[in-house]
Amino acid sequence: MSDLLARHRAVMPNWMALYYNEPIEIVGGKGNRVVDANGKSYLDFFAGILTNMIGYDVPEVRDAVERQLATGVVHTSTLYLIRSQVELAEKIARLSGIPDAKVFFTNSGTEANETALLLATYARGSDQVLAMRQSYHGRSFGAISVTSNRSWKNNSLSPLNVHFLHGADRHLTQFRGMSDADYIAACVDDLRHVLATAVSKDVAALIAEPIQGVGGFTMAPDGLFAAYKEVLDEEGILFVSDEVQTGWGRTGSAFFGIQNHGVTPDMMTFAKGLGNGFAVGGIVARGDLMDGPHAVGLSTFGGNPISMAAANATLDYVLDHDLQANAARTGEIIISGLREAAGRLPVVGEVRGKGLMFAIELVDPATGAPAPALAARFMEETKRLGLLAGKGGLYGSTLRMAPPLTLTEDEAREGLGILVTALEAVNDEAR
Structure with a gap:
């Protein structure tokens, strides 16, 4: 090795x-x-960064891919009709709830977000975009510009004029201790103030993750984006929900993360788990927005027949086995168990999550400050105990986990036991 x-x-x-x-x-x-x-x-418990959404060696996915391989057609490009691409687009358009929806497939979430930004700025004739503090939307030039996390931001240059909003930063002094309703009201006031002071007219869009992935699974309280959308609608500003990590039932309480806020966005981007390891991303948007740009476009590898076979099989599996309900059930076992253990472990600053998307914030037990060194130690301990976890957060002090949606209740309890044992070890060492 x-x-x-x-x-x-x-x-x-x-x-x-x-x-x-x-x-x-x-x-x-x-x-x-x-x-x-x-x-x-x-x-x-990390599934290739939320990508192996229904686990490994799934017969339904393997068989679908092998059937496509047997045709001899691995690739054609979007210059030709691809039946499986149309079939998958029909399913996603229906599930999205977006009126007159159309779908464009890409290779990744980064490309999907770039497409959304292109559609929004074209439709509105503006380079002004709103995004959320602590966000992450990809590593390309445009996606980095709407990313709000210094650890992932290599470049201060930007093709966009971006302003960042509050919504997932309740740890800040000015918001600490607020109720959900008071925090939402404060964030909406700030949005109106940004629109009154920091931008010209015709802002293109707000792009937001319902639960921030790289940000450490921080999230706005349910209802915040509905309150934001009321303000956006007053000015014709589009809303893009980045569902790269929150889609396909992962939160347990909704099929797409934004639905927890009672909102139907103008566009949604997706990727990661849809192909269960095969490269697929895309955007579903109102037909008028998708059809808007005047220039010719295509995606050489987007909608690839192999990826489409895998994605169709994966989405069918999620729906046929009601994995959204399973995420709610198994996620509750883990999240409630972690919260119960946190009461006796001073290194745990917060446990948060929805469904099979949950995180543990580690802090210095003496000061309450973020503790990235303890997070690194936790990673080593879970590895030793036979569990794979993820790490992230604004300060590198968050353990973030998102097991496959096929996780069983027994596996949830097994994983919870490993997590608590690792936390106990880290807590003892931090005394």
């Missing part, structure tokens, strides 16, 4: 992060578990 690590570092960029002091190579997977090159098994 040390040889592979040395080879990796010789040819891969230094900024391409690897987890763990001794990184692992995953060589096998079945169900909700993976195996590394040393033969060690792990319960996977």
